[in-house]
Amino acid sequence: MQSSILNQLAAAAPAGAPPAWIQYLPFVAMAVIFWFLILRPQMKQQKEHKNKLSALKKGDEVLTGGGLVGKIVRIDDNYADIQLAQGVVVKAVKSTIVDVIPPAGSKPAND
Secondary structure: OHHHHHHHHHHHOOOOOOOOHHHHHHHHHHHHHHHHHHHHHHHHHHHHHHHHHHOOOOOOEEEEOOOOEEEEEEEOOOEEEEEEEOOEEEEEEHHHEEEEEOOOOOOOOOO
16 A cells, blocks of 8 residues: 555656755855845944044044043054043053044034
């Protein structure tokens, strides 16, 4: 009985198997989606951050990764001296600077 059912199922199956590359198509599609949704935007953000750090200059008001806000007093290739308050200057690693705060008199971005 079982052999007759198996024979009928085998006869109903198509004669040619699909090409082997079709099996890998979902993996390729997932890799492409991963690239465009995760890796590409992250690389773009890293590039913008690197450009922002290279454009730092004395007098810029910055935000550090630790949440400190201050004004750059001196800057070199790896470090930045940041004045937090009158007479309080700290040395920070340049790569820990998260953002440059625009001057208070500047126009808001949404106007």
